[in-house]
Amino acid sequence: MNLMHWRLLVAVADHGSITAAAGHVGMTQSAASQAMAGMEATLGAQLFTREPRKTLPTALGLSVIEQARVMLGALQAIRSTVDEARPMLRGTIRIASFPMVLATFLTPFLQRFRQLYPGIDVTTLDVTDNEVLTLLEADLIDLGVVLNPKPERQATILGRDCWMAVLPTNHPLAQRPADASVSLEELFEQAFVLATGGCSANARSLGAAVGLTLRDIRVEVREWSSAFSLVREGVGVTLVPEMALPVERQGLRVMPLTAPRYREFALVGSPNRPPSAAAAALLKMLAER
């Protein structure tokens, strides 16, 4: 009982003749006759009455045909689905992002994506946030991770994290109760260790956005981890994304901001051309996550 046989069954019903149906599905009269006989034998019931000039469905045949159409419809739907998905089957996506984000958000997501779209090669570049913009502008990558995307740019949010104040345990502000917070204004008055994580979005830019400036920058470092050492040594306080916090926080007091500030990571496509089918699939999956 092959699938072709169900097509044949419906064709016989539509044409009122095995011969005509056979021609329609590309079989011999003989093959069609045998196939129909075989189906009836398998089901153990007569589906058509053979009269000299025409073969018409029995009552049971009519029911069966109706459901056979459903079956064939589903089969056709499968074929359409596959054909429509064909552009997304193969392809390449180059994604640029900056350190931390790659490991924290992108990697687990891409693992799932690669599982769902095994034909699409996804390569990632680990650069700075400014370089992402350059690469996007030059169309050297398909997608890039940007921080705090402008609303006019269509961007898909990948995740966000919260800026946290980090102080030496013995710092006066660190003596507040367990669930206390610290305001950006207070923080900016302190001796400060400015860490950038290689990003242009850092404590300084965060302050600038609300008209605050750091009063007393003692050191400026690129690596977040360096900043934590300096804070432990009592050089100053610092402000870092939650994601960058170390597991070992001995000697550090981590406090939320009174008015929480976030940085959002989003994936954006090239500003110059629409995303490829592969990239579109990735963005769609991200949006539906």
Place this chain on the structure above:
Amino acid sequence: MNLMHWRLLVAVADHGSITAAAGHVGMTQSAASQAMAGMEATLGAQLFTREPRKTLPTALGLSVIEQARVMLGALQAIRSTVDEARPMLRGTIRIASFPMVLATFLTPFLQRFRQLYPGIDVTTLDVTDNEVLTLLEADLIDLGVVLNPKPERQATILGRDCWMAVLPTNHPLAQRPADASVSLEELFEQAFVLATGGCSANARSLGAAVGLTLRDIRVEVREWSSAFSLVREGVGVTLVPEMALPVERQGLRVMPLTAPRYREFALVGSPNRPPSAAAAALLKMLAER
């Protein structure tokens, strides 16, 4: 791409493993692996990603599986339909009716029925209306045609026809305009040819039902055709069912009754036992006609 393969596809999705799915549908690992590879090759797209411990559907695979379930559902529906229809596949129905009805209503209907239920033998007996009742009562037949069934008896209407007055062309009442009618009262006053057609429902019983009696019965015959000859010869007028009218109406004036009277034919089952599956199928088909 066999139907079993679609079952396999769904089973793989459900079990997350080709091996487990193979066992579930009764195949070897090898056969299953080959089958899946074959399906993917035929569709020209990868449906699963093979990882060492599990094989999970790709995005396309998920869509395909969804529709494959529809397909298999339809297939299962077909199997159920056939199984449920099995009692109606074979059987015997004996139907008793009386002349005219058999030819006019029953035969074309039974022709269609035999086409739709070729496994059911339908035999017909041609008897009088009284005999039908006797046969039904004695459970010697499955179905019988009765005239004007009592409402309390569950009966399926086969058809009806209209009582018509038949007069000699030169009869005084026959001189009325083309679309004129004649009342039962007028008719019963005339010299009358009483025809019965072998039925107990005839002009006399029709009159008795409304308190009229035939004033002047000149002849009483069994065959309708005999009555028409007598009317042509001017022996009297008669009242016959429309169905019984001859094609050749030379010398006859056929007029409707002023208050039309009908006789209804209906199929009823035995009053003692429920109808067989086969008989039920016939009654259902008649009711849905």
Place this chain on the structure above:
DNA sequence: AATAATTACGATGCACGTAAGAATG
């Protein structure tokens, strides 16, 4: 080592086509 998938290969069987036969109008 254990589990899972793929590959190789031989065998079975099913479905097809050619061709002849039967039935019906």
Place this chain on the structure above:
DNA sequence: CATTCTTACGTGCATCGTAATTATT
């Protein structure tokens, strides 16, 4: 006599199973 379905028979492809291979944990 033409049309349609069925039967007979031989062939070929598809699919299956056994068993060996690969790959991963």
